[in-house]
Structures are given as C-alpha cells and as structure tokens.
Amino acid sequence: MVVLVLLAVVFDLLTNLAKQIVVISCCIGWSAASHAANASSQLVRYAGDARVDYYVELMQLALSYPKGQGYQLAASGLNIPKQRAFDLMNAHQGIDIMFGSASKERLANYRAVPFSILRGLNGYRVALVAADKQHQFKSLHSLQRLETYRAGQLASWSDRTILEANQLMVETTDQADNLFLMLEKGRIDYFPLAVVEARQELEKRPQLHLTIDPYILLYYPTATYFYVAKDNPALADALLDGLKQALADGRFDTLFAKYFAKDIEALQLEQRRVFRLHNPLLPPEVDADGPETWPLLSNPVSDLTDER
Numbered sequence: 248m249v250v251l252v253l254l255a256v257v258f259d260l261l262t263n264l265a266k267q268i269v270v271i272s273c274c275i276g277w278s279a280a281s282h283a284a285n286a287s288s289q290l291v292r293y294a295g296d297a298r299v300d301y302y303v304e305l306m307q308l309a310l311s312y313p314k315g316q317g318y319q320l321a322a323s324g325l326n327i328p329k330q331r332a333f334d335l336m337n338a339h340q341g342i343d344i345m346f347g348s349a350s351k352e353r354l355a356n357y358r359a360v361p362f363s364i365l366r367g368l369n370g371y372r373v374a375l376v377a378a379d380k381q382h383q384f385k386s387l388h389s390l391q392r393l394e395t396y397r398a399g400q401l402a403s404w405s406d407r408t409i410l411e412a413n414q415l416m417v418e419t420t421d422q423a424d425n426l427f428l429m430l431e432k433g434r435i436d437y438f439p440l441a442v443v444e445a446r447q448e449l450e451k452r453p454q455l456h457l458t459i460d461p462y463i464l465l466y467y468p469t470a471t472y473f474y475v476a477k478d479n480p481a482l483a484d485a486l487l488d489g490l491k492q493a494l495a496d497g498r499f500d501t502l503f504a505k506y507f508a509k510d511i512e513a514l515q516l517e518q519r520r521v522f523r524l525h526n527p528l529l530p531p532e533v534d535a536d537g538p539e540t541w542p543l544l545s546n547p548v549s550d551l552t553d554e555r
Contacts, residue, residue: 287316287317288317288318288319289316289317289318289319289482290318290319290321290343291306291310291318291319291320291321291343291344291482292320292321292322292323292341292342292343292344293306293320293321293322293323293342293343293344293345294323294325294326294327294329294332294336294342294345295322295323295324295325295326296322296324296326297321297322297324298322300506301502301503301505301506301507302346302364303320304502305364305490305499305502306320306344306473306486307320308489308493308498308499308502309473309485309486309489309490309493310485310486310489311489312485312488312489312492312493313485313488313489316481316485318485323341323342325341325342329345329347332345333345333347333353333356333357333474336357336474336475336476337356337357337476337477338476339476343475343476343479343482344473344474344475344482344486345357345473345474345475346364346471346472346473346474347471347472347474348369348405348469348470348471348472348528349469349470349471349472349529349530349533350405350528350529350530351528351530353472353474354530354532354533356477357474357475357476357477358474358475358476358477358478358479358480358483359472359473359474359483360472360473360474360475360483360486360487360490361470361472361487361533361534362472362473362486362487362490362491362494362537362539363470363471363472363534363535363537363539363540364471364472364473364490365441365443365470365471366503366539366540366541367468367469367470367535367536367540367541368441368442368443368507368511368541369441369443369469369470369471370441370466370467370468370469370526370535371441371442371464371465371466371516371541372406372439372440372441372442372464372465372466372467373439373440373442373445373459373460373463373464373465373514373519374437374438374439374440374459374460374463374465375427375430375437375438375439375440375445375448375449375457375458375459375460376430376436376437376438376457376458376459376460377430377431377433377456377457377458378456378457378458379456380436381458381460381461382462383396383436383437383460384437384460384462384463385462387462387463387520388520390413390414390415390522393415393463393522394414394415394416395416396416396436396437397416397417397418397434397435397436397437398410398415398416398417398418398435398436398437398438398439399417399418399419399420399426399429399430399434399435399437399438400417400418400419400426400438400439401419401420401421401422401423401426402419402420402421403421405528406439407419408527408528409467409524409525409526409527409528410439410524412524412525412526412527413524413525415524418434418435426438427448427452427455427457428455430455430457431455431456431457437460439465442464442510442511442514442516443506443507443510443511445459445510445514446459446510446513446514447510459514461515461519462519462520463519463520463521463522464516464519464520464521464522465521465522465524466521466522466523466524467523467524467525467526467529468526468529468535468536469526469529469535470529470533470534470535470537473486490539494538494539499539511541
C-alpha cells in the first residue's frame with residue numbers, strides 16, 4: 248500500500264513537471280516568434296511631422312497587404328523643402344517615401360510607384376475667382392478668349408510651366424498665400440486649383456471675398472505617384488502590390504471617397520465646359536488614364552471642348 252501511495256505521488260509530480268515544461272516551451276516559442284516578427288518589421292518614414300491625412304492613410308493601407316514582410320510607418324519629423332526631402336530619401340537619410348507629380352526628372356532620379364494616387368484629378372483644375380466676378384467665364388467657350396485673363400501661380404510650380412506652354416497669361420509670386428490676396432485685389436483674374444483641393448483651400452480663408460467659378464474646367468494629363476529611393480525596389484514593389492490590391496477590393500475607392508468625394512460632387516464637373524491643355528512635363532511612359540483613374544472623366548479627350 249505504501250508503495251502504491253509513493254508511486255501515485257511520484258506520478259503527480261511528474262505530470263505537473265511536464266505541464267510546466269510545456270508552458271515554458273510555449274512561452275519561449277511565442278517570445279521567439281514575436282521577436283522574429285519585430286525583427287522583420289521594416290521602418291518606413293515619410294516627410295514631416297506625424298499626421299493623419301489622405302497620403303499617410305494610403306501609405307498605411309498599401310503597406311498592410313504584403314505577406315512575409317511587415318512595415319511600420321512613421322513620421323520622419325523633417326520639415327524641409329520638398330526637393331531636399333527627395334534628395335534625403337534617395338540617400339537613405341531619414342526619409343523613405345515621398346509623393347509628387349510625375350515628371351521626367353523625378354522618374355529619372357527616383358524610383359516611382361506607377362499608380363496614380365490622386366486618380367488623375369490633380370490635372371482637373373477649377374478656377375478660384377473674386378466673388379464679384381463669379382460669372383466672368385459664363386460665356387467663355389474658347390481657350391483663345393481665356394488667354395486674355397491673368398492666371399495666378401507660384402513661380403516654382405509646374406502648373407505655371409504648363410499654363411505658359413499653352414499660351415495662357417500667368418502672374419507669379421514666391422508665396423502661395425499671396426495668390427489669394429492678389430485674386431481678391433484684382434491683380435489676377437483667376438487662380439486654377441485642383442478639384443481635390445480647391446474647396447478646402449477656400450474654406451481655410453473665409454475672410455476673403457473669393458468663390459469658385461461654376462462654368463469651366465481646365466484639364467491636362469498628369470499623375471501623382473509615391474516615390475522611394477532609386478535603389479529600393481522592394482519597397483516600391485510592396486507599395487504597388489498593395490495599391491493594386493486595395494483598388495481590387497474596394498478599399499482604395501473607400502479611402503479616396505472619404506477625403507474627396509464630397510468636394511468633387513459639389514463642383515459638378517460633368518456640367519462644366521472642359522478645356523484640354525498640353526502637358527510638356529509629362530513623361531511619355533506615364534499612363535494618365537490607368538484603371539485607377541477617376542471614372543467620371545476616365546476618357547476626357549473625347550469630351551473636351553477646345554474652340555481655339
């Protein structure tokens with residue numbers, strides 16, 4: 248009997264010991280797996296301070312798809328001129344991802360992610376005008392007549408080059424805020440802004456007597472891309488794959504609508520007279536009418552009015 252009792256005690260001790268070994272093994276395995284996952288997570292830094300906007304949310308969305316490689320998105324904290332930020336990105340000095348319009352120079356110097364993140368709508372421009380001149384373009388039906396009006400642009404903007412290449416008169420300044428004051432004071436007649444930004448910029452300045460012209464829409468083919476360092480194809484591929492998957496499953500459309508659908512609808516693009524402009528800065532290899540392009544005007548060439 249004593250022997251049986253001793254055997255039972257020994258059995259219980261061995262059973263408890265085995266359970267502890269299993270628990271410890273599981274903890275060690277979980278800790279190792281977590282450490283491995285953290286070790287494989289790649290930090291991706293964008294320019295500027297931490298923020299929540301369309302571009303940051305789209306970066307996060309695109310990088311949520313890749314399998315086998317985790318990404319951690321963070322702000323670089325570097326608030327510097329855009330060209331300087333591009334150069335630091337290429338040198339792997341604190342910035343890993345940028346965004347901007349497609350140009351021959353950028354495609355040559357950096358690695359572009361060929362997906363139009365603004366759906367081509369950065370090339371659709373409505374005109375901010377003085378409130379007392381809201382109807383100045385009501386009877387405008389030709390680019391030739393538009394040449395007699397003064398557009399306002401920042402001297403360094405690519406839009407200036409595009410407008411001037413189409414024989415449109417442009418007045419410039421070195422400070423973007425000055426353009427709104429110049430418009431109110433009558434020093435310029437209109438200020439073309441992209442349909443994804445015009446209403447937002449106007450709402451920031453309620454003290455100014457400005458409005459959006461309801462009659463015309465300028466169009467030039469363009470694309471806005473994410474960019475990474477020239478020697479970083481892995482990040483570029485991850486972003487492109489993620490963007491394509493987000494487009495396919497509808498999450499790209501949902502995010503775009505969250506930020507821009509209300510403003511675009513309010514501008515009533517389909518009711519405007521559209522004038523096509525030539526874009527001399529657009530590289531020939533850029534597809535300005537890809538599957539991600541805004542569906543309302545996905546083939547604008549056939550619908551444009553150009554009575555030059």
